[in-house]
Amino acid sequence: xxxxxxxxxxxxxxxxxxxxxxxxxxxxxxxxxxxxxxxxxxxxxxxxxxxxxxxxxxxxxxxxxxxxxxxxxxxxxxxxxxxxxxxxxxxxxxxxxxxxxxxxxxxxxxxxxxxxxxxxxxxxxxxxxxxxxxxxxxxxxxxxxxxxxxxxxxxxxxxxxxxxxxxxxxxxxxxxxxxxxxxxxxxxxxxxxxxxxxxxxxxxxxxxxxxxxxxxxxxxxxxxxxxxxxxxxxxxxxxxxxxxxxxxxxxxxxxxxxxxxxxxxxxxxxxxxxxxxxxxxxxxxxxxxxxxxxxxxxxxxxxxxxxxxxxxxxxxxxxxxxxxxxxxxx
Amino acid sequence: xxxxxxxxxxxxxxxxxxxxxxxxxxxxxxxxxxxxxxxxxxxxxxxxxxxxxxxxxxxxxxxxxxxxxxxxxxxxxxxxxxxxxxxxxxxxxxxxxxxxxxxxxxxxxxxxxxxxxxxxxxxxxxxxxxxxxxxxxxxxxxxxxxxxxxxxxxxxxxxxxxxxxxxxxxxxxxxxxxxxxxxxxxxxxxxxxxxxxxxxxxxxxxxxxxxxxxxxxxxxxxxxxxxxxxxxxxxxxxxxxxxxxxxxxxxxxxxxx
Ligand SMILES: Nc1ncnc2c1ncn2[C@@H]1O[C@H](COP(=O)(O)OP(=O)(O)O)[C@@H](O)[C@H]1O
Ligand SMILES: [Mg+2]
Numbered sequence: 001x002x003x004x005x006x007x008x009x010x011x012x013x014x015x016x017x018x019x020x021x022x023x024x025x026x027x028x029x030x031x032x033x034x035x036x037x038x039x040x041x042x043x044x045x046x047x048x049x050x051x052x053x054x055x056x057x058x059x060x061x062x063x064x065x066x067x068x069x070x071x072x073x074x075x076x077x078x079x080x081x082x083x084x085x086x087x088x089x090x091x092x093x094x095x096x097x098x099x100x101x102x103x104x105x106x107x108x109x110x111x112x113x114x115x116x117x118x119x120x121x122x123x124x125x126x127x128x129x130x131x132x133x134x135x136x137x138x139x140x141x142x143x144x145x146x147x148x149x150x151x152x153x154x155x156x157x158x159x160x161x162x163x164x165x166x167x168x169x170x171x172x173x174x175x176x177x178x179x180x181x182x183x184x185x186x187x188x189x190x191x192x193x194x195x196x197x198x199x200x201x202x203x204x205x206x207x208x209x210x211x212x213x214x215x216x217x218x219x220x221x222x223x224x225x226x227x228x229x230x231x232x233x234x235x236x237x238x239x240x241x242x243x244x245x246x247x248x249x250x251x252x253x254x255x256x257x258x259x260x261x262x263x264x265x266x267x268x269x270x271x272x273x274x275x276x277x278x279x280x281x282x283x284x285x286x287x288x289x290x291x292x293x294x295x296x297x298x299x300x301x302x303x304x305x306x307x308x309x310x311x312x313x314x315x316x317x318x319x320x321x322x323x324x325x326x327x328x329x330x
Numbered sequence: 331x332x333x334x335x336x337x338x339x340x341x342x343x344x345x346x347x348x349x350x351x352x353x354x355x356x357x358x359x360x361x362x363x364x365x366x367x368x369x370x371x372x373x374x375x376x377x378x379x380x381x382x383x384x385x386x387x388x389x390x391x392x393x394x395x396x397x398x399x400x401x402x403x404x405x406x407x408x409x410x411x412x413x414x415x416x417x418x419x420x421x422x423x424x425x426x427x428x429x430x431x432x433x434x435x436x437x438x439x440x441x442x443x444x445x446x447x448x449x450x451x452x453x454x455x456x457x458x459x460x461x462x463x464x465x466x467x468x469x470x471x472x473x474x475x476x477x478x479x480x481x482x483x484x485x486x487x488x489x490x491x492x493x494x495x496x497x498x499x500x501x502x503x504x505x506x507x508x509x510x511x512x513x514x515x516x517x518x519x520x521x522x523x524x525x526x527x528x529x530x531x532x533x534x535x536x537x538x539x540x541x542x543x544x545x546x547x548x549x550x551x552x553x554x555x556x557x558x559x560x561x562x563x564x565x566x567x568x569x570x571x572x573x574x575x576x577x578x579x580x581x582x583x584x585x586x587x
Contacts, residue, residue: 184436185445203408
C-alpha cells in the first residue's frame with residue numbers, strides 16, 4: 001500500500017515514536033492531561049469525518065457516554081476488567097447503536113442532523129440520571145484495569161500503560177481514517193456537501209455514504225469514551241453525556257480544524273491545557289476564556305489550529321528555496 | 331429491426347391536477363440521437379426525470395434492454411448505464427475539474443467494496459484526463475468548478491455524465507444559459523466527443539437549428555403528450571409542431587441555405 005508514503009502517516013508514526021519516549025519521562029500530571037486529550041481526540045476524529053461532509057452533531061456525547069458507561073458497567077457487573085476487553089465492548093456497543101440510529105439520522109441534514117443527535121443524547125442522559133443501577137447523577141468509579149492480563153501495582157504505572165495503549169490505538173485509528181479519507185468513499189465528503197443529487201446520478205447513494213461516515217464516527221466516539229472512562233477512573237452523566245459534553249466535542253473539532261487527521265490530537269491537547277489553566281485563573285468564569293478562544297478561532301483561524309500550524313510550516317518551507325534563488329543567480 | 335434499447339409504455343405522470351405526462355409510448359434503438367422539443371412546461375424534464383428514476387411515473391412502464399426499471403432509484407439506473415446531465419449544471423462546485431471527473435470515474439468503476447480503494451489511482455486519473463481532453467476542459471484541470479464559465483461548466487456536467495461509460499445519455503437542455511454564439515461550438519464539442527462512444531442520446535433542446543443539425547429523430551411534446559415522432563425534416567414541418575412548439579413556420583436550415 002502506498003499509505004507508507006503518505007506524509008500524514010509518516011508524520012503520525014514519527015509523532016507516535018517520539019511521544020512513546022516522552023511520555024515515560026514527563027510528570028504524572030502531564031500523563032493525565034495526555035490521557036484526557038487523546039481520548040477526546042479519538043472522538044473528534046470522527047466528528048472531523050462528519051464535518052468534512054458539512055455535518056455537525058450536537059449529540060455525540062451519546063456515543064462518548066455509551067462507550068464510557070460500557071466500560072464502567074462491564075467492569076462493575078461482569079468482573080471482566082481487562083482494558084482490551086472493556087474498550088472493545090465500548091467500541092462495539094456504540095457502533096451497534098450508531099448503526100441503528102444511523103438509519104434515522106442519515107435522512108437529515110444541517111440543523112436537523114445536529115439537533116436529532118442532541119435529542120437522542122438527551123434520552124440517554126435522562127435514562128442514566130433516573131436509573132439507580134446506572135449510578136444516577138453521581139455515576140461511579142472504575143477499578144484500575146489489567147492490560148492483557150498484566151496488572152500494575154503502582155497506579156501511575158497503570159496510567160502510563162493506558163497512555164501507551166491509547167497512543168498506539170490513536171495512531172492506528174488516525175491512519176485508518178486517513179486511508180478512508182483517501183478512498184473513493186471517503187472522498188465523497190465535499191462532493192456530498194456540494195451536491196447530493198449529482199452523487200446519486202453518478203451511481204452512489206449519498207445517504208448510504210453518510211450512514212457509513214456516521215457509524216465510523218460512533219465507533220470512534222465509543223472508543224474514545226471508553227478510554228476517557230479508564231483515564232478518569234470514573235463515569236458520570238454530567239461530564240460525559242450531557243449536552244455540554246457534546247458542545248465541548250464540537251468546540252474541540254472547530255479548534256482543531258478539519259485539515260488533517262493529526263489535527264484532533266493537537267486541538268484536544270491545547271483544549272485540555274487551556275481548560276486547566278482557565279480553571280485555575282478564573283475558577284468561576286473559565287468558560288469566558290474558552291468562549292473567547294472559540295471567537296478568536298472562528299474569526300481569525302477558520303482552519304483551526306491545524307490551519308495555523310500548516311500555514312507556518314508552509315511559510316518556512318517556502319522561504320528556503322526563495323532565499324536560495326538569488327544565491328544561485330549570482 | 332433490432333429490439334429497442336429503451337422502451338417506454340403508456341407512461342403517465344400527474345402532479346395533483348397537472349398532467350405532466352400522458353400516455354407516452356415510444357421506443358428507442360441503440361445508437362439513435364433523439365431531440366426532445368416542446369414549449370416550457372410541456373413535460374420534457376418530467377420525461378427525462380422518469381427515465382432516470384428521479385420521478386416515479388403514476389402509471390406505465392419503462393424497459394431498458396427488456397428489463398423493467400420503472401421506479402428504481404437514480405443510482406441503480408445510473409449503474410445500469412442510463413446517465414444524464416442537468417438543465418442547471420450539477421457539479422461539485424468546491425472540487426477541481428479533475429476531482430469532479432475523478433469522483434465520477436471512480437464511482438462508476440468501483441462497485442461495492444471497491445469504493446474503499448484510493449480515489450487518486452493512476453489509471454483513474456488517466457481516464458479522467460482523457461475525458462477532459464475530449465470535452466475540451468483540460469485547460470481548467472485544477473480550477474474549482476465554481477470558477478468555470480457557464481459553457482465550461484455545462485461541458486463538465488456532460489463529461490461527468492458520460493464518465494461511467496453509459497449506454498444511454500439524456501441531456502436536459504445542454505445549451506440553456508449559453509449565449510447564442512457559443513451554442514453551436516459547444517454542441518460541436520459534445521457531439522464530436524459522444525460520437526466515439528456509440529451512445530443512444532436523448533437531448534432536450536429549444537434551438538431548432540441545433541435540433542435539425544444533430545438529431546436523427548424528433549419527439550415533440552405538448553401538454554404531456556407526444557404530438558409528433560418523426561425525422562427532423564418532417565417533424566419541423568408538421569403543422570402541430572409549428573403551432574404548439576415552434577410558434578410559427580420554421581425556416582429549414584435557419585436561413586443559412
Ligand atoms: N415537482 C413538480 N411538482 C408539481 N408540478 C410539476 C413538478 N415538476 C413539473 N411540474 C409541472 O409539470 C409540467 C411539466 O413540467 P416540465 O416537465 O418541467 O416541463 P419542461 O421541462 O418541458 O419545461 C409543468 O406544468 C410543471 O409545472
Ligand atoms: Mg425542463
